[in-house]
Structures are given as structure tokens and as C-alpha cells.
Amino acid sequence: MEFIRKGPWTEEEDSKLINYITIYGEGPWNSVAQCAGLNRTGKSCRLRWLNYLSPDVRRGNLTLQEQFLILHLHLRWGNRWSKIAQQLPGRTDNEIKNYWRTRIQKQAKQLNCDVNSNEFRGTIRNFLLPRLVDQIQAESDALSSMAEHDSSATETWMIASSSQQQFLEKQLVFTDCDNDHVLANNWLNISSLTDWGGCFGGTGLTSDISGFNNACCEQDMFDDAEEEEEEEEEEAMEYRNASPLAAAGGSGWGSVDTMLYYDGGEEGYINNNSFDYHYTFN
DNA sequence: AAAAGCAACAACCGCCTGCCC
DNA sequence: TGGGCAGGCGGTTGTTGCTTT
Numbered sequence: 327m328e329f330i331r332k333g334p335w336t337e338e339e340d341s342k343l344i345n346y347i348t349i350y351g352e353g354p355w356n357s358v359a360q361c362a363g364l365n366r367t368g369k370s371c372r373l374r375w376l377n378y379l380s381p382d383v384r385r386g387n388l389t390l391q392e393q394f395l396i397l398h399l400h401l402r403w404g405n406r407w408s409k410i411a412q413q414l415p416g417r418t419d420n421e422i423k424n425y426w427r428t429r430i431q432k433q434a435k436q437l438n439c440d441v442n443s444n445e446f447r448g449t450i451r452n453f454l455l456p457r458l459v460d461q462i463q464a465e466s467d468a469l470s471s472m473a474e475h476d477s478s479a480t481e482t483w484m485i486a487s488s489s490q491q492q493f494l495e496k497q498l499v500f501t502d503c504d505n506d507h508v509l510a511n512n513w514l515n516i517s518s519l520t521d522w523g524g525c526f527g528g529t530g531l532t533s534d535i536s537g538f539n540n541a542c543c544e545q546d547m548f549d550d551a552e553e554e555e556e557e558e559e560e561e562a563m564e565y566r567n568a569s570p571l572a573a574a575g576g577s578g579w580g581s582v583d584t585m586l587y588y589d590g591g592e593e594g595y596i597n598n599n600s601f602d603y604h605y606t607f608n
Numbered sequence: 609a610a611a612a613g614c615a616a617c618a619a620c621c622g623c624c625t626g627c628c629c
Numbered sequence: 630t631g632g633g634c635a636g637g638c639g640g641t642t643g644t645t646g647c648t649t650t
Contacts (some may be wrong), residue, residue, distance in 0.1 A: 332620070334644075354635070380644075408638055411628065419638075420618075427640095428616055612648075617634075628634085 331365045384416030394458045
């Protein structure tokens with residue numbers, strides 16, 4: 327029985343795996359391990375490729391936008407790292423999981439609360455997410471300021487401005503749906519958004535500097551909406567029609583757990599417990 | 609300068625699911 | 630239909646490198 331190697335990969339092993347996959351493609355992983363001459367399990371080869379060696383993997387720190395998306399999606403889906411990772415092109419479930427454990431769980435620990443508690447979820451909703459939006463805005467402002475003083479930065483800023491603005495417009499508001507006046511006050515005007523419809527194309531609106539794919543989140547919302555049971559849609563409609571904002575502006579809000587409603591291109595909601603997102607389409 | 613502590617990341621493990629025979 | 634296998638997923642552990650004392 328052949329010795330199976332464990333532990334850190336060597337450069338030689340990496341080269342063997344890359345060369346083999348370049349020629350023959352990915353999987354089946356057990357035969358990849360064998361044919362590439364690696365004394366590793368198929369699982370180990372798969373993990374090494376998907377998490378580290380694949381050209382699709384993005385290296386480097388998570389951007390503010392990516393951090394926002396992770397928090398946002400974790401509120402919605404919990405520890406479903408793979409599903410969350412699908413919304414962040416180039417990022418792996420392992421990377422996101424590590425980010426959560428090292429950064430977010432640490433903050434929960436400092437606050438003396440369980441990372442999965444409602445208390446900490448509230449902290450994410452009401453503090454961490456808004457703070458990230460502020461930071462994203464500040465970053466955008468800084469780039470804008472830089473562009474004013476440095477003509478060579480103009481192009482960069484224009485790219486960033488475009489993507490950042492769209493990002494902010496789409497992430498919208500953080501409110502407590504138990505207080506609809508708060509929702510109304512925090513309502514973010516997105517009337518300037520011109521190509522919202524493109525979000526559903528799944529193509530991404532930008533190849534922006536952060537790599538953030540604006541399409542990903544909304545596309546998935548749409549997919550989820552299609553999967554909703556009919557009765558759930560009816561329930562969402564009830565909430566929608568009951569909204570005090572619905573009559574005023576053709577839009578509304580609800581508070582159904584993890585409920586998504588999409589009504590054909592005019593408006594939609596994502597409701598995560600008491601965390602409401604509210605948006606309209608132009 | 610060295611040791612301890614800590615954060616970040618890479619990798620493994622075990623369970624689950626889906627597919628094929 | 631059920632057993633075996635491969636692959637995917639989330640939890641956990643090990644390692645490394647940086648910071649602090």
C-alpha cells in the first residue's frame with residue numbers, strides 16, 4: 327500500500343497538479359492524483375486546486391464590498407459558505423469561512439455574545455453593515471478627491487465611482503421593520519440607477535477594481551424567487567399590500583423570515599427576520 | 609533578542625448526497 | 630433497491646508568520 331502524503335503541498339506537487347489539469351482538465355480527482363504522480367488523495371488534490379491553484383482563485387484581501395456581501399448573505403443563509411462563495415467570484419468557501427471565523431467571530435467574542443445569536447445578528451445589521459457602507463463611501467470619496475488633484479487617477483476613479491455608486495444604491499437601507507417610520511426615513515433613493523435590469527442578466531455590470539460582481543446577488547434573489555412556493559408568494563403579497571408605503575409609492579415592506587418576493591420587474595423585497603431591504607426597479 | 613501570544617490561512621476530517629451498477 | 634464510490638460541504642485542526650512583551 328502506497329504512502330499517502332499529508333500536510334502542506336510542495337512546489338513540485340503543485341507543478342505536477344497544475345500541469346496535469348492544464349492538459350487533461352479537472353477530475354475525476356482520484357485518477358488525477360494517480361495519473362499526475364501525486365501520493366495524495368483525490369480529495370486533497372481537489373481542495374488544493376479549487377482553493378489555491380486554480381486560475382479562477384482571487385488572491386489578496388477581501389474588499390469592503392466583499393466583506394459587506396459576506397455579512398449580508400450570512401444573515402440570510404447562515405453558515406452556507408459554499409453558497410455564499412458562489413456570490414463572490416474568485417473567492418472560495420474556505421476563504422470566506424476563515425474570514426468569518428477570524429474576523430467576525432472575534433468581534434462576537436469581544437462583545438461577549440454568541441456569533442449566531444439574535445443579539446449579534448442585530449449588531450451586524452445595525453452596526454457592522456452600516457459601518458461598511460460608510461467605509462465604502464469614504465473610499466469612493468477619497469478616490470474622487472484624488473482624481474481632482476491627479477489627472478492620471480481620473481480613469482481609475484471613474485471606474486470606482488461607477489461601481490461603488492451602483493453598489494451603494496443596491497445595498498440600500500438597514501432598518502428595523504418594526505418601525506416603519508424608520509424605514510421611511512432611511513429610504514434610499516435609487517431613482518438614478520439606470521441599468522438595474524442588467525442585474526438580472528448575470529453578466530455583471532462592471533469589471534471594477536474590486537472585482538465585485540453586482541449581478542451575482544440580485545441574480546440569485548431572482549432564482550430564489552422562482553423557487554418560492556406559491557403560498558409563500560401569496561403571503562408576501564399580503565405583506566406588501568399591508569405596507570403603509572405601498573399605497574404612497576407603489577412599494578412596500580414585510581417581515582417574513584427569509585422571504586423573497588419578486589413581482590415581475592417592478593419591485594421586490596428581501597426580508598430577513600427583522601432586516602428589511604427595499605428596492606424598486608426603474 | 610527571544611519567547612509567548614495571536615491572527616490568518618491551508619489542509620484535513622467526517623458526514624452527506626447523488627450517481628451508477 | 631441497496632451498496633459502493635466520488636465529490637461537495639461545513640467543522641476543525643495544524644502551521645506559519647507577525648506582533649507584543
